[in-house]
Amino acid sequence: MDKARLEAWLGQHICITDMARLSGGAIQQNWALDVTRNGAPEAWVLRTDNAATLPESLTRAQEFALLQAARAAGVTVAEPLMLCEDAAIIGAPFFVMRRAAGHASGHANAKRAAAVGGDAALAAAHGRELARVHRTAPPAFLGAAPAAPMAAFIAEMRARIDALGRPRPQLEWALRFLETQPPPPRQPVLCHRDFRTGNVMIADGRITAVLDWEFAAWGDPHEDLGWFTARCWRFGQDALEAGGIGSLDDFLAGYAAEAGWQPQPFTVRIWQLAATIRWAVIAAGQAARHLSGREPSLELALTGHMVPELEFDALNITERLRAGTA
């Protein structure tokens, strides 16, 4: 990255004192930027595209607009500061935002919460935060709300399975269940679509920022509730259904307090099945990116071997839902 060009674009009142690439982000690159603005130090993050982008991922300009909309709705997000759509400055479009304190680590959160038998307050805080996400006005580029979010979800998953070219009978079985036993629908809202503990910054037990808005879209609010509580995001703490940090009840109570309506656990568990299917499709897609030769990566290759566990999980959840014991 050309620091001088970046500094010139940021303006003469801003000096970059330090910059370092942050870990994580298979699709986006994040850089920690230490700057001075009119001589006063500030901590920023610069977010830009990696060499390989995903077609289903929003552009930086769209993500910047979402951060502004979310902030206006009272979601705890990093303050978006400047957007640059000119790819000539650092090689790809980017934006800068204020750097939130703390860490976003699903593993560490789950480990800490499990040691004390679950963190009810933190689980409820995540529920409240998600309710604020769902209050955010969806920007115009997200198009019109789907009439039937579950039907749209099923169609999207089938299309992506077909595009990957390998039959997935276990996922088909689970999708067919969702098609024949659809949960009661809710009015579509802005869904984050990757709201999990690994994308929520925590400092001193408090949420400091909801990260990674690149998959946001219209959807049923249960979709995010199911994604957050799906087994694949519990990091080994299966009994703590809400992201490995707390109980489903504590999480949903926090959500209800802020949203003004009470989600039903059975409906959330139906959407946990949807989450498991979607993660399996994403994982299979990551292996396909590796296998295409365009993006050889051991991490992507190994992600492909997570698919059987997710398929096995999807069958088990479908069985529990069919039996009414979920």
Add this chain to the structure above:
Amino acid sequence: MQEPPDAANLLATARAVLLERILPALPPGQQLDARMVARAIEIAARLIADSATPQAPPGFAAAIRAGQHDDDEAALAMLRADARARLAISNPRALRE
């Protein structure tokens, strides 16, 4: 006849060297890479040893999508056996949980 040691033995031996001798000497930033290499070796060894992963009949997935196997317990049993066989290769720890 191939010359021994066979693939399984070589992969297991190489993995042990990686985990016991190389990994502890690596800077923290590269230990995750080494763990991923060890995992790839482990999965590859099981893939090589596998000869009998059951094959789903052609058109099975499409027939499920079309609703031809709704409430078909025999189909479900086949799906479970297939998922279990692939999981035993990709991540057998998940089966023991």
